[in-house]
Amino acid sequence: MGRGMGRFLLKRAINYLILTFIASTGVYFLASYCLEPAMNLLSRHPRPPMSSVYSVLASQNLDPRVPVVERYWTWLTQILFHGNFGTMIDGGSVNAEMGRRIFVSTELLLLSTLIGSITGVMLGAWNALRQYRPSDRISTIVSYAIIAMPVPVIGITLRTIDNWMGSPIQYTGLDDPNAHGVVAVVLSNMQHLILPTLTLWLVQVTLFSRYQRSTMLDVLNADFLRTARAKGLPFRKAIVKHGLRTAVIPVMPLLVYNIVLLFVGATFTEKLFGWHGMGEWTVDTITTNDINSVAAIGVFTSVLVLIAGLLSDLVYAALDPRVRV
Amino acid sequence: MTTEAVAGALAADEPTKSRGRGQLILRRFVRNRLALVGIAILVLLLLGAYVLPSILKWQYTDNDWNYLGTSPGQGGHLLGTNHSGQDMLAVTLRGLQKSLVIGLIGGPLTTFIAAVVGAAAGYFGGWIDRALMWGLELLLVIPGFLLLATISPKLAHVSWLIFVLLLAALGWMITARVVRSMTLTLKDREYVLAAKYMGVGSMKIIFRHILPNMASLLIVDAAVQIGLIVLGETSLSYFGFGIQAPDISLGTLIADGEPDAITSPWMFFVPAGFLVLIGLCSAFIGDGLRDAFDPSASGAKAKVKLPADGESDSQQVEIVSNTVRAEEGLAS
Amino acid sequence: MTSNNTPVLEVRDLRVTFPSESGAVRAVRGIDFSLRSGETLAIVGESGSGKSVTATSVLGLLPTSAQVTGSVLLEGRELLGLSDTEMSKIRGKDIGMVFQDPLSALTPVYSIGTQLMEALQIHQNLSKQAARARALELLELVGIPDPKRRIDAFPHEFSGGMRQRAVIAMAIANDPKVIIADEPTTALDVTIQAQVLEVLKTAQEVTGAAILMITHDLGVVAGMADNVTVMYAGRPVEAGTAEGVFYEPHMPYTIGLLSAVPRLDKTERKALTPLEGNPPSMVKLPKGCPFAARCPIAVDICREQEPRLVDVAAVPGLQSACHRAAEIGNGDLAREGMFPTPELSEWEGESDRASRPEVLRVENLIKHFPLTKGAVFKRRVGTVKAVDGLTFDIREGETFALVGESGCGKTTTLLEILDLPRKQEGSVVVLGKETKTLTGKDRRGIRRDLQVVFQDPMASLDARMPVGDVLAEPLRAHGWSKEKIQARVPELLSLVGLLPEHAERFPTEFSGGQRQRIGIARALALDPKLIVLDEPVSALDVSIQAGVINLLDELKVKLGLSYLFVAHDLSVIRHIADRVAVMYLGRIVESGDAEAVFESPSHPYTQALLSAVPLPDPRKERERQRILLTGDLPSPADVPSGCRFRTRCPKFVGLTEGEAERCRTEDPASTAMAADHSAACHYAAALEVV
């Protein structure tokens, strides 16, 4: 990977930065226009006077009487110069909340993505090799069924099954609030991971296996595989060493991209299983008209896209000698 | 030898009379049993959603106060009732209507946007290409779910059609990329060059030669998009960001039934079942169409060289639909 | 060549059937052959004759759906029925294979060295160092320059010729007893082909292996093979020594094939002998001789009974499958004239070139592209001088051929003419009008008068449109009325030898030759003056080529057309061109009257090019001295100083230092050799090479 590639990545990064900037700006304006934080305060009992509502809003840089461009400027300079994303609608710090939630999401996602990608790639390659045999047909149908299921349906189905079986697995929240002692908390935490991880794993394994299957099918007809066999490699070995190695190239960047973006994407799973992560926050902030938090999520997501994009370019280059000239 | 003599000689050698391409595709499609089942179920669902309610005893607006939240079979409620005594079958059919319409409008619409943008970017190149691709990347960076959810309060009182439009507007990007890259290869195909050098206009070339030649990709994509749009709608409606009362969709029903999924499973699993059915049908039909258009994609047959860019269009479709899923995965 | 008596490879009654949509495809219907060490057997046939399937089945690499019966014996050991594991001990060790397309035959993600070492280590217990040392030796052997550096290169960093050398190195890595080469040079340019064939011969000498060569090119066969088997419709129809098959064929198909090939060594200008019709479908084979439908001497029994391959009395070692072989052998049926050859129509216009009007003039045309690197990470790293100062003109009623190998800039030239760009360096004048300054109306006029026929008849016709619509498209674009179009379409079809009814059919229903006729009809639709022909016959089988070339010749005379004929096949050009220009790295190095250029080529490149073309004549091939060019075409982004051919010029090597200095510093200008013949070389001198 020479200098040319460094320059290329720099160019990409700058392009992404501009896109990120535009996207977050867009989200800020959109949120300011669509959400009405005043509603939250006004619906309290007893109804607070208008003047105090405004003063609360003003303290949070949400005062609707101030032009939106001005509010945007304050918001932007706060982030750029102080790294401060402002306050949440309930007065808490957005930064602190975000930090907490990123941690929660990470714990939830790490395991499932890891297993999901590995099993997905393996299953896909295996299915491609056994194309149209019963095992391939069955996994095709099953994966279509899973693809056809929205995540809440998967999650709720798992929850219901668990219940019918007499709730062997607990699932609400990170761990059992009644657990005491480090060991008990850790054990309980692990138990609470099972169902949401299963949900996320199901989604990812189908996705990646379908993708891997189709790139693998492409490669199965490739001339170089025939060359490898003509050299004397037995079928299986040729497939793994030459076929899979090549077929994995287009899958990996997608995989990386997808994994990075999951950090804000596990909305349903977090919501269903009561994990207070970034995904859940997305929904909660909108329903509570929390403009500053929505904007922060906007920034976070587009930065993730930036990272995901650059990372997948890097992975691509690492895997394929043809692109790193 | 004069040309007439040549004609004579050639006439002896008739071009092989074969079935038209359309007929061949149809034959292959029909042979795919799953795809046929998919079509049949989808048609049945459509018919059911629009014809059945008029012959059923209960309308979705009726409340049967004697049977609140009863399980299937009781009181003549085939699929039970919900807590307000509405017949689950009637309500679900109503939701099905909306979801199907959303899918059937939104899916093809998404593909259409993708086709036009992708083909224009690929064919014209230059600054048109750069501008369109930049816009595309921007849309990819903007978190779609966040965007739709944020706008949703403002959409509460406008037609659900706007909502469909938005779903389509946020779902076309990956397909457009594939269309663009295929256009880039098609653009240099000799029949396109031939048309160009004969003096045929650019727009005519795009609509006569370029898009029709990826018809297989577009049709399959549209089929798959139907399922994806329905899924997207459900996800949003589930959080209350999508279809708003008094409209009902499968998504709102699933959201309503969720709290009772364990105690009164029919309230959740009836609409959920229909939803999965739509998704499955759309996937099966897409799969069948793909095989019908391009039997080589299914490998088992003779070895066929893939086009230079390494992917045949049907495979691309699978990649598209998977990638779309990946993006959609944002909302898992 | 050495030969002992026990064959290393023996194939008996091999049959291969594939299941398909429309029924069982009987790709190979019984073939026998045997190969001895050091011997080369060529299996010749056109596309679909079953030759490649035969080769692949020897290695056991056919898809599992194929049913293979018969027997394949390697030194007496039966290979059919062996498991994949057992076969893989033989593949690459006892039998090496070279495939057609060097572009896709190597795994893109591993370096050449890694792949070569893998081939060694599968079968030999070698340490990494030992394998690497041996790999370097092998690369050296197959003529890869600077192997120490190149061994770690990836396949995409190699040119096509280099890759094919690497594949050959892999095939001979373990000293195989048999090398199977499946169309090993089809994807390569002639000069590279000559190099690669040389490498194959060296490989054979070093390993003493037998070569089984699969090809459609009779010229390559003549130069390489000791024995030849001609296949048609899945069966051998003639087999014997190369001399027997080439000089005394007893089967009409072989006779037809040999007379249909355009030959570089035929000086007299004559129409080619077409072999009309197409091979039968392998699914529904007709009863009797599969060639009967195309055979001019078929008799009743031919349609009843399929002839068996039997010994021919007159020629020892020759076997033919024809009911009338005896009559052919004893001279009752003459080979000459067995297939009717049409009369060549003669141009009747003004014969003095200077007084004929000019239809195209290209002056000092230059086209440079930015050179970008990387598929994903694109960036500009230089300038490709695709066309670098090109000047020529075409006069009415003339066929002007632009010849050159891939990368010489001929396609770019063609596109620069057809695109009618508004910005251009140099000038293109079509029918007296400079294209840069055309008004909208003139531009349409030029689009009408200037038409094009492309290489691949499958790709140049939109498969979704019936032929009638294909032909109507240019007419519609130029505003013809419905009625006029309806009258014009059948007229066009019969002009190119098709029937008016064919208008309703789709392009896919036609054979390659017929499709190319449709492409020609479309080009004729608007009554053009100049037609650009971009490799119009190179995608067609030889037997079909001849008919299309004759048609083009005839149409030119009949309609008073002029052609700009772009091609790489010198034999075809020799047959059709009036004037020729040879291109190298964006320049014309030699041009003039076709006769003059072919008879007394004066530029060293032209000489090498002509001498690289194999002749379908074993005796001549054996006696010929080839001028082999060294190395690959330099990148057009990095054109050598002075004479651009000097890095490969065979003459340059023999020059004195003073003379060579001139080649290095001074770009040779085009100098006249004769009235209509010029070459751009400081030391141009005529040399007969064919």
Ligand code: SF4
């Ligand atoms: S057997 Fe008959 S049809 Fe066949 S080649 Fe001989 S003469 Fe012709």
Ligand code: SF4
């Ligand atoms: S000018 Fe010199 S280098 Fe060039 S072709 Fe002539 S002899 Fe060769």
